[in-house]
Amino acid sequence: MSKMKNLALVLLMIVGFACQENKNYQDVITDGEYLIAAQxxxxxxxxxxxxxxxxxxxxxxxxxxxAFEVAALADPSYTSLMGQLNGFDKVNFETEEEIYYPLAALAAYYKVGTAMIFSEDMVQEHKEKAFKAIRTAGVPKKVFERSVALGEQVADHVIAYSKKDNYHESRSFEKYTVTNEAHTWQPTPPAYMEGIEPHWNKIRPFLMESADQFQSPPPTAFSTEPDSQFFKEAEEVFHAVNNLTPEQKDIAYFWDCNPYKVNVKGHVMFAEKKITPGGHWMGIASIASKSAGQDWKGTAETLAYTGIALFDAFIACWDEKYRSALIRPETYINKYIDEDWLPTLQTPPFPEHTSGHSVASNAAAEALTKLFGEPFYIYDSTEVAYGLPVREFNSFREAAAEATISRLYGGIHFMPAIEFGAEKGKKLGFYVNEKVKTKSDNLARIED
Structure with a gap:
């Protein structure tokens, strides 16, 4: 029994020692690793x-x-987004008592993230592990509790802001109605899913004045005549896919980012879960932040800045998708050129014009170029977790250009959707860089 008592005493001493307050607790979180792990x-x-x-x-x-709003509270060289983003009202947060701001930023991130998803327990478990590690490292209990409380106050303000963007109302809007008009989008194999988010242009943007502020030129006039421009654009996709080099196939698969890929084996149909285009670029943002050696505040800025650009990019892109509601190459080619033809990638469930990858990638690239400059070496390991190799780029714009042309190699977009999408994304990226200010110098830079 005495041995058991001694063991219990030792364990209590270990736990007590682990939770001792650390006078140098400010060094527990210095870089952006915790925020990147949460993302x-x-x-x-x-x-x-x-x-x-x-x-x-x-x-x-x-x-x-x-998370960035906490960074702005911690460091006056950062500029709050309140009053800059559409409808994001300014409020004051009490910060007179000692606050551990990196922890507050993490608490804010976790709380808002949990409010956005379905599987809350997965985020909650991750948060608890992170918080336990931080507390065990010696952050004083009162400072810890006060910091988490501040982060959650900021989170509550952001959550309230998010609830006014029309997202929840849009869940009850009518589904997209497929028509019999020859030029219009039709559900594609193998799942023939309904059109995704036909009312996304009704979501409040962060910076744009309206969803159609950067409206693209319309697609080429539809025609089934072999000598027409539209037919030639379809043939371009057809021949591109049929003559892909190994490198072009690799590029197509690397930038697939289709969360709706469905596999069919016999009579069994099952989904293959993949990262989204925005998720890929948020991954690139995290890689850039880590590569540049940013502290936690710089990481928060990078994630927020990139996230804002991507959010408005999808609103702008989806506005055009359901305005033109154009037929996809797969549908057209199967009907008018070759009924057995298959694209390299599975066609995602929404209209053709313009390319979402083209818009989002170029908008994100311009935002990241503003933050980190050019050239900037990128070791893009984002897709490694999903079974794909690393690709390397010398700049964000180079990565965006590859993501853009990948849609031709994938056989899922006509060239006007790709080119006009890239143009839209660049214009939006320039607009974001002019419109929003996150730091006083706000020039291309790498954090020291």
Missing amino acids: LKLTDVIIHDIFSPPVASRIYAYPSIA
Whole structure:
């Protein structure tokens, strides 16, 4: 019995020692690793819950904004987004007592992230492990509790802001009605899913004045005549897919990012869960932040800035998708060129024009270029977790250009959708860089 008592005493001493207050607790969190880990967990949940690309962009943006607002409280060189984003009212938070701001930022991120998804327990478990590690490292109990409380106050303000963006109302809007008009989008094999988020242009943007502020030129006039421009654009896709090089196939698969990929084996149909385009670019943002050696505040800025650009990009893109409601290459080619033809990638369930990857990638690239400059080496390991190899780029714009042309290699977009989408994304990225201010210098930079 005495041995058991001694063991219990030793364990109590270990626990007590582990929870001793650390006078140097400010050094527990210095870089952005905790925030990046939280963002990666959010990606896992987005994939698990199978959120669409537009909805995923919303899930990434709001938690990142909450974390950044704490950074702005901690450091006066950062500029709050309150009063800059559409409808984001300014409030004051009490910060007179000692606050551990990196912990507060993490608490804000976790609370908003949890409010955005279905599988709350997955985020909650991840948060508890992170908080336990921080507390065990010696952050004083009162400071810990006060910091979490502040982070959750900021989170509550961001959550209230998010509830006014028309997302919840849009859940009850009418579904997209497929028509028999020859030029219009039709559900595609193998699942023939209904059109995703046909009313996303009714979501409040962060910075744009309206969803159609950067309206693209319309698609080429529809025609089935072999000598027409539209037919030639379809042939371009047809021949591109039929003559892909191994490198082009790799590019197509690397940038697939289709959370709706469905596999069919015999009579069995099952989904293959994948990262979204926005998730890929948030991953690139995290990689860039880590590569640049940013502290936690710089990481919060990078995630928020990228998230804002992606959110508005999907609103702008989806506005055009359901305005033109154009037929996909797969449908057209099967009907008018080759009924047995298959694209490299599975066609996602929404209209053709413009390309979501083209818009989102170029908007994110411009935002990240503003933060980190050019050239900036990127070791993009985002897709490794999903069975794909690393790809390397010398700049964000180079990565965006590859993501853009990947849609031709994938056989899921005509070239006008790709080119006009890239143009729209760049214009939006320039607009974000002009419109929002996150730091006093706000020039291309790498955090020291």
